[in-house]
Amino acid sequence: MYNRIARLWRQKESKDLDGADLEKLLAKIDRNRVPRHIAIIMDGNGRWANSRGLPRFFGHKAGVESLRDIVRACSEFKIQVLTVYAFSTENWKRPQEEVNVLMDLLVEYLYKEIDELCREGVKLNPIGKLDELPAGVIKALQMAVERSRTNEGLILNLALNYGGRTEIVEAVRNIASNVKKGILSIDQIDGNTISGYLYTSGQPDPDLLIRPSGDFRISNFLLWQLAYTEFWLTPVLWPDFRRVHLMRAIVDFQSRERRFGGLKKNNRTT
Known part of the structure; x- marks a missing residue:
């Protein structure tokens, strides 16, 4: 059943993209000024499925197709780092059946995609409290990390059992531990x-954060790293998100002046 629905969905998506002038959009992108690091909150899978009268599983399955396309596109555009929010520390609150589906899909993705990821030079880097994940997921992650360890292309940060506050708390604890051991002095502690x-x-910190699904929050994602990140929001649900949307985000990003707390160029005094 899923294969038939997915085929119809992909046919519709292809038809929609035929109307977009991708060549003109591509021509607007300055390959020398693409974001070094793009972060994406992959959201809207459940709503995508519910709007079609389907179980949430179908939305998560369709979302994997989007991830595959975006990873390929980021590799082609020579993005250095792509960080995707796959499973948060709060997602354990979801029904156990849905959590199991997400974990199974992750394992399936890793084993099915690792050959292509390696061909494209993608280096997998899972982040989060990984030791709390199911044994099968940990085994698949270890396989993918080892297989892609020497790759020198796109770094794919897969945020799993991840929470921004937890990340900062762990960092503070480790810093305090090293101060206590005499490895680090208090005077040495700064932002770096x-x-x-x-x-x-x-x-590098993310230059661009993409938030699909129409929500206006960062959902405990990369709280420290997003200090000066440019945000690009879209109502498009993640399973419908494709490289054309990524390209639009990059074009919009390149039209902005990043001041990092300073003034616009024409307002600066000599």
């Missing part, structure tokens, strides 16, 4: 120190 203790240590 804290960044170095986060899951994204060594990576």
Whole structure:
């Protein structure tokens, strides 16, 4: 049943994209100024399914197709880092059946996609409290991390059992522990120190956050890292999100002037 519905959905999506002038959109993108790091809150799977009278499982399954397309697109645009919010620390509150489906889909994705990810040079980097995930998920993640360990293309941060506050709390605890051990002094602690203790240590902060589904919140995602990130919001639900939407986000991003607390260029004094 799912395969038939998914086929019809993809046919509709292809028809919709035929009307978009992708070549003109592509021509607007300056390949030398693409975001180094894009973060995406993959939201709207349940609403996508409910609007079609389908079980939520179908929305999550369809969302995997979107992830596949966006990872490919980010590789093609030479994005350095893509961080996707796959499962939050709060998602355990969902019905157990739905949690099981999400975990099964994750394992399926990793085993099915690892060959292509490696061909594209993608390096998988799961972030979050990974030791609390089911054993089968941990095994699949270990396989994917090991297989992609030496890849030098896109870094794919897969945020699993992730919470921004938890990440900061863990960083503070580790810093305090190292101060207690004499490894670190209080005077050495600054913003760079804290960044170095986060899951994204060594990576640039996100330049662009994409939030599908029409919501206006960051949902406990990358709270420290998003300090100066540009936001791009869209009502498009995640299962309908494709590279054309990513391209629109990049074009809009490149039209903005990032001031990082400073003034616009024409307002600056010499």
